[in-house]
Amino acid sequence: MGLFILRRIGVMLLTAICLTFIVFFLTNLYPNLEKLAKTQGTQRMSDAEVTSWLAKRGYLQPLPVKYGQWLGVLPGYVNTDDTGAVINGRCIDPRKPDETPRKFCGILQGDWGFSTVFKEDAGVIISRRLALTGKLMFWVMVLMVPSALLLGVLAGMREGSRLDRFLSTVSIATTATPEYVSGVILIAIFASSAFGLKWFKGTATSAMEDANFNNFFLPVLTIALYGMGYIARMTRASMTEVMTAQYIRTARLKGVSFRNIVLKHALRNALIAPFTVIMLQFPWLLNGVVIVETLFNYKGFGWTLVQAAGNNDIELLLAASVVAVFVVLVTQLISDIGYVLLNPRIRIS
Numbered sequence: 001m002g003l004f005i006l007r008r009i010g011v012m013l014l015t016a017i018c019l020t021f022i023v024f025f026l027t028n029l030y031p032n033l034e035k036l037a038k039t040q041g042t043q044r045m046s047d048a049e050v051t052s053w054l055a056k057r058g059y060l061q062p063l064p065v066k067y068g069q070w071l072g073v074l075p076g077y078v079n080t081d082d083t084g085a086v087i088n089g090r091c092i093d094p095r096k097p098d099e100t101p102r103k104f105c106g107i108l109q110g111d112w113g114f115s116t117v118f119k120e121d122a123g124v125i126i127s128r129r130l131a132l133t134g135k136l137m138f139w140v141m142v143l144m145v146p147s148a149l150l151l152g153v154l155a156g157m158r159e160g161s162r163l164d165r166f167l168s169t170v171s172i173a174t175t176a177t178p179e180y181v182s183g184v185i186l187i188a189i190f191a192s193s194a195f196g197l198k199w200f201k202g203t204a205t206s207a208m209e210d211a212n213f214n215n216f217f218l219p220v221l222t223i224a225l226y227g228m229g230y231i232a233r234m235t236r237a238s239m240t241e242v243m244t245a246q247y248i249r250t251a252r253l254k255g256v257s258f259r260n261i262v263l264k265h266a267l268r269n270a271l272i273a274p275f276t277v278i279m280l281q282f283p284w285l286l287n288g289v290v291i292v293e294t295l296f297n298y299k300g301f302g303w304t305l306v307q308a309a310g311n312n313d314i315e316l317l318l319a320a321s322v323v324a325v326f327v328v329l330v331t332q333l334i335s336d337i338g339y340v341l342l343n344p345r346i347r348i349s
Helices: 002-027 030-040 047-056 063-071 122-157 162-176 179-191 213-243 246-253 258-270 272-287 290-295 301-310 314-342
Strands: 078-080 086-089
Touching: 002 063, 002 314, 030 047, 122 162, 122 213, 122 258, 122 272, 122 301, 122 314, 162 213, 179 213, 179 290, 213 258, 213 272, 213 290, 246 258, 258 272, 272 314, 290 301, 301 314
Parallel strands: none
Antiparallel strands: 078 086
8 A cells, every 4th residue: 555655755756846847838938928027027119028027927938947946946037237236036035135045936935936927926825825726626525425325326226216306307417507607597496686695695796705605595595406416326326336236136036125225235336436535626616616616606626716817917827736736646646545455456557
């Protein structure tokens, strides 16, 4: 097990380097850099002025050098005047001119860059927005996972029954309905005066500071409904396959009660495939709730990612990509380990 985890971590690190390098390359394409220069300067800047602006800030260095500086494995650039005095540099904070500059300042040193849109350290923004999305993810998983597993197990216990057909129809309907459709419907029915109900009077924006049932349930329900059907369908398919296995038939012939067959024999093996699907919900919840966060004006991680991409905020976009890559790879590692814990007969090769 230890060797298996070490190998997986090695693959994770290599994958993380490749993915972040691709994102770094795409965000540092010259059209993006030119747009950044004109946004921070003036739209009437000439090509020569744009080139000068980018050169003074280290953007025109070779791509591997810039990537190494961003990671923190290469020394940051330093610009000097004709007298040799330091003008600026990557590791020199203009807000703290008296501070001794560091030689290395990148992701590995905890320096996530400075947001050109929000005028704040990217690491501070990411941590604050990630906490808000983490709160949303937690309550979505609390509602979605038990409900989906229950629906899938009930449908898979008796394949072809009326209950199976009904629950399968509900699962397909929830998965086939996009979040922006279900979200608008839920808002129209339960949070507006269109149908006269108006049960939920709070807004998701207020939930950023003080989350309660009134202002937080609708965004949680909107996301949970979309993911619930997919997990339920996978659980149902896995449960159906297990219930037709030879050892289940043997247990029935021995007179074991149907309840014990389901709980003691079928359920554990049936959860192996849904476990992977559940773990894949974490990356989806982190990056895929952009529509819901925008619809309900809940300014979490997904909302921040859209703002960074739309406003060409390169440093913030790179910081968000690091977090997204890390979450995806960690959930994959947990998923692989979970396979072994759920079924020790699975070989690790």
